[in-house]
Amino acid sequence: MNPLLIVIYAVFSVAALLTLVRIVRGPSILDRAVASDVLLTLVMCVLGAEMAINHHTRTLPVLLVIAAVGVFGSISIARFVARKDNVDK
Numbered sequence: 770m771n772p773l774l775i776v777i778y779a780v781f782s783v784a785a786l787l788t789l790v791r792i793v794r795g796p797s798i799l800d801r802a803v804a805s806d807v808l809l810t811l812v813m814c815v816l817g818a819e820m821a822i823n824h825h826t827r828t829l830p831v832l833l834v835i836a837a838v839g840v841f842g843s844i845s846i847a848r849f850v851a852r853k854d855n856v857d858k
Contacts (some may be wrong), residue, residue, distance in 0.1 A: 774822055781815045802846040809839040 788811065791804035813835050816828045 771822055774819065777815065777818050777822075781811050785811050798846065798850060802843065802850075806839055806843055809835055809842075 785808060788804050788808045792801050792808070795801055813832055816832055816835075820826060820828055
């Protein structure tokens with residue numbers, strides 16, 4: 770295995786663990802939403818780095834699906850929070 774890939778996996782693993790802590794601890798739903806977006810971005814970065822290091826594009830469809838899920842998830846959470854704020858007023 771490429772040593773650069775090992776370093777990338779280690780750095781992104783630490784970042785993912787810290788992000789998971791933020792998802793679990795919160796304290797608000799917006800903190801959890803931002804942390805889940807960061808986690809999806811970390812996964813995309815790892816897949817992109819692996820593609821660049823190993824010179825292939827086999828995981829490109831996975832990157833596109835993850836990006837779409839992230840966008841739709843963020844939009845739905847934003848709509849939920851906006852609707853909840855309007856009800857609370």
